[in-house]
Amino acid sequence: MTSTDHTDIEWNLEDKNDRELEQIEIELLLQGIHRFYGYDFRNYALPSLRRRIWHHVYAEGLSSISALQEKVLHERACFERLIYNLSIPVTEMFRDPNLFLTFRQKLVPLLRTYPYIRIWHAGCSTGEEVYSMAILLHEEGLYDQARIYATDMNSRSLQQAKEGVFDIKRMKQYTKNYLEAGGTRSFSEYYTAKYNSVIFHPFLKKNMIFAEHNLATDRSFNEFNVIFCRNVMIYFNDELRNHVHGLFHESLSHFGILVLGAKESIHFTSYSDSYEPLDRVEKIYRKIK
Numbered sequence: 001m002t003s004t005d006h007t008d009i010e011w012n013l014e015d016k017n018d019r020e021l022e023q024i025e026i027e028l029l030l031q032g033i034h035r036f037y038g039y040d041f042r043n044y045a046l047p048s049l050r051r052r053i054w055h056h057v058y059a060e061g062l063s064s065i066s067a068l069q070e071k072v073l074h075e076r077a078c079f080e081r082l083i084y085n086l087s088i089p090v091t092e093m094f095r096d097p098n099l100f101l102t103f104r105q106k107l108v109p110l111l112r113t114y115p116y117i118r119i120w121h122a123g124c125s126t127g128e129e130v131y132s133m134a135i136l137l138h139e140e141g142l143y144d145q146a147r148i149y150a151t152d153m154n155s156r157s158l159q160q161a162k163e164g165v166f167d168i169k170r171m172k173q174y175t176k177n178y179l180e181a182g183g184t185r186s187f188s189e190y191y192t193a194k195y196n197s198v199i200f201h202p203f204l205k206k207n208m209i210f211a212e213h214n215l216a217t218d219r220s221f222n223e224f225n226v227i228f229c230r231n232v233m234i235y236f237n238d239e240l241r242n243h244v245h246g247l248f249h250e251s252l253s254h255f256g257i258l259v260l261g262a263k264e265s266i267h268f269t270s271y272s273d274s275y276e277p278l279d280r281v282e283k284i285y286r287k288i289k
């Protein structure tokens with residue numbers, strides 16, 4: 001198969017033997033990555049994983065998953081490129097504005113009663129969600145007493161997050177999101193434009209802590225009042241999703257808040273009885289046991 005036929009993956013796999021072979025190659029690739037690099041993708045949901053792997057096969061100018069395995073194991077740079085592609089670092093500021101509006105209206109009054117607020121953004125990607133939270137807390141007068149822990153398994157994304165530099169072309173959309181999320185100022189107050197980028201003001205970073213953390217393999221590292229994890233577990237299978245919910249349950253303080261976002265839910269996980277809903281639309285839960 002050449003790099004131009006990648007839309008024909010289904011055609012190529014009509015044969016049962018091809019499908020079995022593909023399954024074996026994917027398993028061997030993931031096992032190799034796990035054993036050699038310590039990254040565990042074995043419990044990611046197969047359809048999207050499979051698509052991404054094939055895209056990467058072609059992007060590397062190869063024709064089979066086995067060839068990719070060979071290259072990934074022998075060339076660290078190829079492995080890093082694969083990780084970046086598998087991690088799907090798509091995000092935006094005040095993504096799903098209604099969630100931030102709900103957070104402002106329903107959760108901020110609760111957080112005001114805490115002397116100190118620890119928030120964990122698990123799978124923060126390039127940081128847009130984290131800067132959004134810092135702005136929201138700043139406007140509500142709560143940022144000084146907060147610490148925002150921003151983690152991701154992707155070191156390249158985290159580096160971008162630490163820099164706080166974003167594409168100027170996205171500011172129109174982000175300003176719209178900010179206003180819909182209940183923003184009270186002019187959004188441009190928070191950044192300075194430079195060429196094609198904007199740099200968010202350093203005061204927003206003062207209570208942010210960035211760290212590499214892999215939800216599949218790393219442990220709980222602190223106790224939190226709030227955990228955000230959006231658009232991350234949708235790529236996991238049930239087993240890994242349950243594992244991560246175990247990690248979050250262990251990491252939340254009593255009455256701690258779990259924010260999943262409208263598309264995800266605690267139902268059908270082993271932890272559904274451990275939480276009560278605070279907002280049924282935005283899937284915001286409070287730990288009760």
Ligand SMILES: C[S@@+](CC[C@H](N)C(=O)[O-])C[C@H]1O[C@@H](n2cnc3c(N)ncnc32)[C@H](O)[C@@H]1O
Nearest residue numbers: 087091123125152153154214215216230231232
């Ligand atoms: C689609 S982005 C979501 C970013 C942000 N939470 C949002 O909703 O806009 C998914 C992020 O999850 C991260 N991720 C995927 N698997 C992970 C894992 N096992 N541990 C930590 N982060 C992971 C990816 O690197 C990526 O940055």
